[in-house]
Amino acid sequence: MIASENRSAKTRNILLLGGTGEASALAQALAGRDDLAVTLSYAGRVAQPKAQPVAIRIGGFGGVAGLRDYLRAQAIDAVIDATHPFAAQMSANAVAACAEEGVPLVALERPAWQAMPADRWIDVTDLDAAAAHLAQAEPAPRNVFLAIGRLHLHHFARAPQHRYTVRLIDEPGEALPLPQVEAIIARGPFTMEGDAALLAERGIDLIVAKNSGGAGAFAKIAAARSLGLPVIMIARPAIPERAHCESVAQVIAWLDHSAPSGGVPDQRGV
Ligand code: NAP
Numbered sequence: 077m078i079a080s081e082n083r084s085a086k087t088r089n090i091l092l093l094g095g096t097g098e099a100s101a102l103a104q105a106l107a108g109r110d111d112l113a114v115t116l117s118y119a120g121r122v123a124q125p126k127a128q129p130v131a132i133r134i135g136g137f138g139g140v141a142g143l144r145d146y147l148r149a150q151a152i153d154a155v156i157d158a159t160h161p162f163a164a165q166m167s168a169n170a171v172a173a174c175a176e177e178g179v180p181l182v183a184l185e186r187p188a189w190q191a192m193p194a195d196r197w198i199d200v201t202d203l204d205a206a207a208a209h210l211a212q213a214e215p216a217p218r219n220v221f222l223a224i225g226r227l228h229l230h231h232f233a234r235a236p237q238h239r240y241t242v243r244l245i246d247e248p249g250e251a252l253p254l255p256q257v258e259a260i261i262a263r264g265p266f267t268m269e270g271d272a273a274l275l276a277e278r279g280i281d282l283i284v285a286k287n288s289g290g291a292g293a294f295a296k297i298a299a300a301r302s303l304g305l306p307v308i309m310i311a312r313p314a315i316p317e318r319a320h321c322e323s324v325a326q327v328i329a330w331l332d333h334s335a336p337s338g339g340v341p342d343q344r345g346v
Contacts, residue, residue: 088153090114090331091146092130093166095121097265097292098184099158101324103130112331115150119166121227123246143173154334156327157183157318162286164313171316182330183320186289188312189297196306203231206284206308210235214282221280222257223296224310229253232284241278265292271299284308 090106092099094116106114107129114130117137125132137143146152157170167183174181191197200206203224210220211234220238222229229242230253240257247261260274275283275296283300285293287309300307321327 087111087113088331089151091150091152091155092116093155093157093159093170094118095163096158096160097290098186098324100126100128102156102158102184102327103128105324105328106130106331119163137169140169140172140176143169144177147173147177147179152179154180154182154331156331157181158327161185161188161288161312161315164315167315167318171318180334181318182327182334183315183318184324184327185320185322187322188287188289189294189309191309192301194301194304195297196300196304197309198306199309199311201311202313203228203310206310207231207234209308210238210282210284214238218282219279221275221278221283221296223283223285223293226252229257238282241280264295266295268295268298268302271295272302275299275303275305280305282306282308284310286310287312 088111090112092102092106092114094100094103095118099116103114103116106112116128116130116132118125118132118134119136120134125134137146147155155170155174157167159166170181173179198209200209210218210232214235215237218238220240222232222240222242224242226242226244226248232238232240233253233255236255238256240254241260242252242257243260243262245261245263248259252259274280283296283305285297285307297307319330321330
């Protein structure tokens with residue numbers, strides 16, 4: 077068989093780093109392609125991840141070294157990082173491991189939300205700054221909707237005067253690390269109307285949110301806008317330079333034009 081036949085017959089192994097709606101959309105879009113063998117990777121934070129039309133693996137790789145081993149053992153030809161914009165550790169590990177192994181990497185990055193004139197955002201740099209604001213600038217008790225997930229709630233223990241509402245995908249297995257906290261168990265997507273009703277019902281007067289971008293998590297921000305509520309908006313963490321796309325269609329175009337391994341030209345903003 078001549079080399080070009082070999083090459084065209086090769087199925088490329090794609091590692092898709094997931095945990096977002098965009099990763100699920102990519103899995104849907106790529107599932108029917110017989111030139112690609114896609115494996116979607118979850119961290120394992122959610123008890124029952126969404127069913128997917130591609131192979132799934134669950135759990136951390138074991139840092140950069142573990143990811144390098146995985147890329148080699150599974151003969152991965154390209155990595156798509158479609159993790160959440162706040163999953164900075166995984167994204168940094170992917171940049172390092174792919175560079176070291178010469179595996180092409182592209183990130184699917186949703187644009188950040190931008191404040192509109194009707195928004196009352198208090199911009200902060202990170203979770204600690206959000207908690208510091210609540211501790212120092214808000215001495216009187218407030219009803220706070222803490223829309224930051226489960227893992228980082230402990231940061232807010234330094235502002236114990238507030239009553240917190242958190243929304244989680246799974247029942248927390250253990251007591252939440254805040255003195256006055258109530259959990260709502262629900263899985264998105266949510267609607268602006270539904271979130272406005274929830275905020276009003278619970279007498280919420282302040283929201284803490286990550287600037288996740290995208291449509292899926294925007295309902296609470298739109299609801300806050302409609303109710304005139306302030307939002308402590310946490311900026312995205314820094315992630316090392318990498319090629320990136322802003323849509324599923326752009327990632328597919330990248331896959332179709334990238335080399336099977338290594339030697340990919342600069343793809344920023346494709
Ligand atoms: P992180 O802090 O960047 O990652 C911590 C560690 O978790 C990584 O070093 C890696 O472990 C493992 N990990 C993360 N994403 C993984 C993936 N897709 N597949 C396999 N291992 C993964 O991540 P995080 O902020 O905890 O987010 C965890 C997951 O939840 C991600 O899949 C993300 O897309 C999703 N998510 C996060 C947020 C958020 O606000 N952070 C919101 C919605 C969804 P090893 O070092 O052992 O490889």
